[in-house]
Structure formats: C-alpha cells, structure tokens
Amino acid sequence: MMTTSATSMTAERILEDEYNKTPYQSFPFSHTHPTHLFTLATLFGLKPKPVEKARILEIGCASGGNLIPIGYHFPTSECLGIDISEKQIDDGIKQLVDMDIKNVTLRHQSLLEFDTKDGKFDYIICHGVYSWVDNEARRKILQICHDNLSKNGIAYISYNTFPGWNMVNSVRALMMWHTKNIANPAEKASQARSVLKFIGDGLQEDKSPYATFLRNEIQLLSMHADSYLLHEHLSSYNDPVYFHQFMDQANQAKLSSLADAFLSLMFTENLPPQFASELKKINNIVTTGQYMDFIRNQRFRCTLLCHQEQQINRSLKTVDIENFYLQFTGKTDRLNLSERDVGQDDISFSNAAVTLKLRNSLSQLAMVILYQEQFKPMHYKELCEQMMLRSSTKDLAFIKHHLNEELNLMRTVLAGLINISSYPGDYQLTLTEKPTACPYARYQATFQQFATNRRHQAIRLDPLGKSLLPLLDGTHALPDLINHAFSEVKAGRLNLLDKDKRPITDEELVRQQLKMACENVLNNFAKQALLV
Known part of the structure; x- marks a missing residue:
C-alpha cells in the first residue's frame, strides 16, 4: 500500500513529465509583483519590507517569466524560484547567464523538499500552482508560506474556485474524455480543440444559457496557446476549491487573509444595491467574500496572506x-x-x-x-x-x-x-531622438513574441516591433530604424502589404509606409512602458 508521501511523489513525477514535454509559456503577472503586494499591505496598515531590500520566493516559477524581471528591475533584492520541471529551469538559467543577472536563482526542486534552510522571505509568490497539485502539495505550499515567511511578509496564492468552475469543469471533462487515449501533447491539444470546435459549431443556433456559456468558453480557449490548454484544462490535476475552504486550510497553517490582489473584488459596493446593503452587515471577510463569489460565480482568486499575529486595519479612511x-x-x-x-x-x-x-x-x-x-x-x-x-x-x-x-x-x-x-513608474513616456528600451525587454524580443514592460505586463510584439525593439539601445534614430526595417522587407523577413493584402514593391512607397509604421511602433512602445 502506498503512503501519502509516495503517492504525492508519484503525482509530482507525473506533473514533471507533463511540464518537461510541454513547457508552460512563462509570463509576468503584474498583480503578483512585490510592489503591488507592498502597496496593498501598506494600505491595510502593515509594514512590509521595501522591495529593493526584500527576499522574494516564487513557488512554481517555470522558466522565470514572472520572477526574472522582478529581480532584474530590483537588482538589490534577492530572488529564488523553484520549479519541478528541469527543462523550464534550464531555460530560465540561460536567460540569467545571458543577461548576467546575479540576484536571481532558479532551482530545479520539488516544493515537497523545500524547507527552512533557505531562510525567511518577505514575499512569497505561488501563481498557478495550488489548484494543479495534490492535497499534500497544497498543505506544503501553505506550510512554506508560514514557515518561510518573514514577520511582516506577504504571501500570494492563486487558485481556481467554485462556484465558477462548476460549469467550466464540464468543458474540461469533455476534453479529458475525448483525449483520454492520446499521449502525445501536441496531438492531445489538437484533438481537444477539434472537439471544442465540433461542439461550438453545433450550438451556433442554440440560444439556451448553457449553449451560450459553452460558446463563450470555447471562444476564450481558442485564444490561448496549447501550453495553456494542456496545463490548465488537460492537466492530471485541476481541483478548484471554495474560498472558505481555502481559508480554512490557510487558517490551519496559521495564516490570515490580508486582501485579494484585485481590491475591487473585495468591495461590496460594486455589487447591486440589494446585495451590498445585506453583505455590509457581515463582519467577517471570509464569509462576505464567499457570498460574493456565489453572487458573481467566481472562478479564480488571488489571495494575499500574512501571519495571524499581524494587526490588519480594515477601517480604510x-x-x-x-x-x-x-x-x-x-x-x-x-x-x-x-x-x-x-x-x-x-x-x-x-x-x-x-x-x-x-x-x-x-x-x-x-x-x-x-x-x-x-x-x-x-x-x-x-x-x-x-x-x-x-x-x-x-x-x-x-x-x-x-x-x-x-x-x-x-x-x-x-x-x-x-x-x-507605493512606487512611481520607472519608465519614459517621451520619445527621444534615439530611444532606449529596457535591456531585458530588448533581450526578450530576440527569442520570443512578447516583452515584459516596466509595469510587469507582457506586451505582444508584432513582426515590426519584434524586429525594432532589440535596436533601441540609445544609438539608433528613426532613420536608422527605417533603414533596418527596409532591409528586412527587402530580405523577405518582413512583409509590407497594401489594403488588398498584396506586397508593396515600390521602394519609395515602402519607405513612406515604413516611416509611419516605425513612428507608430515607437509611440506604442512609449505608452506601453517599454522605454527608459
């Protein structure tokens, strides 16, 4: 008979295999950033450690898409990321070496093996992990958030929730059942999309609430990459919980709810008046939050936790x-x-x-x-x-x-x-003659389709933007960028099309169009917080 620990290690091996075969595309999430956690903790009367002096841990860091830019932009912080996928950790370590980032460490490690020898952390981030592991791993996450959290520290945990996932589970069950005999990840994702399209096409004329929900959910999934589909919906583990259940587990680990990462989700006045007036009578943040989840059919939560000894001021002025x-x-x-x-x-x-x-x-x-x-x-x-x-x-x-x-x-x-x-925006909105983009964003543009801006958001790059961003090192003016883009068009690496989607061949017209396009890209980069 297997022990719980053996069962959990088997579960981890399954997940490790899934993530090594199909690495999860690793993005930044602004609501997980320690500056945001610092702000909310300050709002509610706590005294969190300034991010520039903080120790930061991310559990399930993938290839570092969330953690590396945090460390890069706060070079006096100390960051540690752990992940069960060796492939993802290796991908992240390559970025650290390429950019010579010394204050971020990525480690291939099971969270079950993590202990107190790594010391206390001022911020612990666990995004997209809790619902996708077994019960023992969940308990361990909360244990880490208690044992390794500094006195004034803040832990962030995101998870899928009921009641919203009651209906979403039917879509997951459909895809899981349809692909149950398929081992290859690419084929599995393809077949999952096929069955969704089959269902969606067949329900086009159905006006029932359930059909409407399915069409909307299918449309939503169609916009995501295969890695999201495989690890969110087709993962071996995806177990939503009710908010009150999560908080029961957190309380057992001697942790209290500080806030939701999205303040507006906590505010009863954002509900219809008949709900708001009744919920204001409840003097319990968890009970109120659970009722709000039922009213909104909440499917995902991002909860900030702190030690139970902390005195939280909920009487905002x-x-x-x-x-x-x-x-x-x-x-x-x-x-x-x-x-x-x-x-x-x-x-x-x-x-x-x-x-x-x-x-x-x-x-x-x-x-x-x-x-x-x-x-x-x-x-x-x-x-x-x-x-x-x-x-x-x-x-x-x-x-x-x-x-x-x-x-x-x-x-x-x-x-x-x-x-x-609590932090100003550390970026430049005004275009200079020779613009400079964030070096880390310039580096990202050389190997992927998005760059992380100074607001810790993923900015999708079109082909021209991807081509220009690496050049924005403060030495290239607009004419240089136009010349570069022109050479890329001539070499066939960039396409410039007219309104009928036909290639433009007249060189003077190409340069005119590229001038406008390059100016537009630079203006967008400024608004998107990519320039420094």
Missing part, C-alpha cells in the same frame, strides 16, 4: 489615498476627453462593474487629469498641484477635502477605476 500614486484604468464616455469638456455636461467614467457619473467641475477636472496621465502613475500630491494649476481654486486644503470627501478617490480605487501604488 478617505485620507489614506494621499499616500499613493494613482493611475486611471477605466474608460470614459468621451472621445479625446480633455479639459474643454469640464463643466459642459456630465462625464462618465466606467469599467465592467461600475459607472461613475460626475457633474461637479472640480471632480471632473481631477478625473480628466488622471485620464490624460493614465500611462504613468501620478502621485496624489502632484494631482493636487495640477488641480491648483488648472483651476481657479488655489486652496490646497480645499482641494484635498474635495478629492477625499466629495469625489472620494478611495471609493474610485475600491471600484477598480483607479489603481494605487
């Missing part, structure tokens, strides 16, 4: 907003919104969950300024200064009171219209 950088993340009902629109009529700012309609001209001006500066965080203090410059109101105390109490910027943060950060 409107003045707390004054400590942070602000970045607008919603949309508006106006094209090219500007100060000319202030005071003319109502202006609406919205996201998928809420709409904020403003009539007061001072409130409108504040949101217009944040909208115009949306590509880089603006500190609350700078917003106040801009308000005094652009309005007839020069009383700083009055402006602060208006932002805090009348507009209630903290409310817009909790609604998800504005992101907060």
